[in-house]
Amino acid sequence: MAETQHREHVDEDYAFLRSLGIAVARQGIPWPFVDKGGAYDFSGLDPFIVAMNRHQILPIWDLCHYGYPDGLDPFSADFHDQFAAYARAAAEYVTPRIRGPHFFTPINEITFFAFMGGEWGWTAPFGRTDEQRRKLRLALCRADIAAVKAIREVDPEARMVHIDPLILVVAPKDRPDLADEADHETFEDTFFAWDVIAGRRHPELGGSPEVLDIVGVNCYSFGQMEYRENGPHASLEPNDERIRPLGDLLTYAWERYRRPMIVGETSGLREGRPDWLCDIVEESLAAVLKGIDLHGVCLFPAVDMPDWHTGEWLHNGLCDLVEENGSLTRVPFQPYIDELRRWQKRLNRVTELDEDPFSDPVDLDDIKAAAERMQMTSDKNWC
Template sequence: MAKHPGIFPTFFLSGFECSNFLWGERPGVRRNLIAETRHDRHAAEDYRILAELGIAVSREGIPWPLADRAGGGQYDFSMVDPFIEAMNASKIIPIWDLFHYGYPDDLDPYDDAFASRFAAYCRAAAEYVVPKVRGPHFFTPINEITFFSFCAGEWGWAAPYRCSRDDRMRLRLALCRAAIAGVKAIREVDPDARMVHIDPLVRVVAPRDRPDQIEAARHETEVDTFLAWDVIYGREHPELGGAPEILDIVGANNYSFGQMEYREHGPHKPLDPGDDRIAPLCDMLQTVWERYRRPMIIGETSGMRDGRADWLHDVMCESLAAVRRGMDLQGICLFPAVDMPDWHTGEWLHNGICDLAEENGDLKRVPDGKYVDELRRWQKELNRVTRLDEDPFSDPVELQDVVDAAQRLDMQPDKDWC
């Protein structure tokens, strides 16, 4: 019996980029990153790779626009069958991502009918996948509500292509309403289903020569960053039905561009490495922990190119410092498992556990050796499995090993990280 049983069967998680938005730079064209990365063709191989890496949990998308093309309660979830077969064969459980920046063509997220249509879809998706995949069952109703509200509500990158702060605020509340309705619908199917609400971990500072922007930067860091989680938790807009058990598990995404210098118009400027305004990741996680006191994961994290191994090292040091402080950190999601293209340029980002190499009209999976070696080092340090056994679900993960390692290594927060 585990002294400190974890929620997930492994401490390290992963996932596959599954955006399916209508993209403003290609009007009328719906992107499908599952197809662009050939994950749809390589599902069996992709999940074998994760199993061989000792990763038993993966974020996987169900594309709402493709499953709900007909409307009127007519769904086609057959496109996820190859993923279910591959996951079951490799003994990996999914965190089903039900809305990754895309919604059906005939819907308007600002319309009151949006939330009820989303809830009906969530209920149908749960009815389809729950009997087919071994539990426990995990869902992310709407991915990155805060970021998508900027992306589609203020910057006009994706549908609904709005370009004002007011539109962004309205879109965020509409998405929160839908997410809460979606959680309740899923739990009508599986009352024990767990929810992982993913959003970026953000810190914004004013330019050094613009003290007049200090308050705006502070508001974005301390208020805007948390509003979606606050609504889902029930701290703000309680009329929407949020509650701590609906927020459930907090997934905080951590990337280098999450610490930024404020820009009044358009996306903020990421802080350069070595900038003395960078805060330790541990301190940022503590802000989340003290606000909600809910189980947490790092919902996505990855370095770029040759920096992937160093990035993982620094994220692990900061994460163990957080565990040492008593935070309930349940896992770290190395995302993506395979590379993904830059949305704007189409160039490969080289941020996955595996790079993708063109070969005979296909995309070959090429593991990044240094990244994998660093993962292996930490798995051994934390007494984690390095390869899934016959039944990864036979015993809960022993998080006490992670706590013990954090104490033994005496991890401390450090702002001087990648």
């Protein structure tokens, strides 16, 4: 929020979404900044709530997008209770202030969080072993399930969007002996957190299909990788014959859980943004045509973001950011906007929100009809 000046530009940012016909946005609540040792100060959310209400944007509240308050230990016996207490307090604060229905992502990308914090040492708790990764992953799953139940004590109708990357890992061409390890990561590790939340593994933690609820899959070009024994894997180059269609990956998740799905994050880079959007929509329509219950695609981010490692602007948003006299001016990337407009028209979607956008909700039958009309097929040329 600080690096992109989202707090200072929040009204402008949501007005921009409204002008694009976008009525739903993922919005983070920074747990470390609102939790004062069990006492909570959510007043920092007020400008965001005011802007969302003014522009009629429905939030999906992201309660833990990596990171936790100082003094907490994710491996402690009471970590899940403390997270559940925070989640309950967050739900009590936002649900009366925002028009429903209410959506939450308790812990974002548990699988990736566990790699970053448990094995790669990128973020707290800065673990460096596979054992620490697995231990952190299970602790986060337990906390997530506890949070879902706490939120639903506040709003029994609250919906959950559980988000993790949907990936493919393949063996190096010169190391076919690593095929089993690569497959394990693709078909087991990728789904472990969702499995626990759905009650398929560790049922003693209280997971169930209703707790899992909506499956949010994050899909990026770098999500198809060549296995590395140590550290992050290497992204496959475009046109690598080992790339698989996005539709195949969506099918893996759909057949495993049979729960409503969204693409929870996706974006291209720089000049590739419009082509990436086209590919994602075509793959999504092909998935709908196959009977996958796919409800939407979330473009991430709305405005630009800095590279985690270099700090340079990635140019992956609907807007680029240009510094002018200490302020970050939002500059829409017009080719990306034009491609969005093209698909809105093809899918019979609104291009700008009216006075009451929720009075006429999206009819998925329109999308299914469009998929039937266009007869999209899944292909490998999507990254």
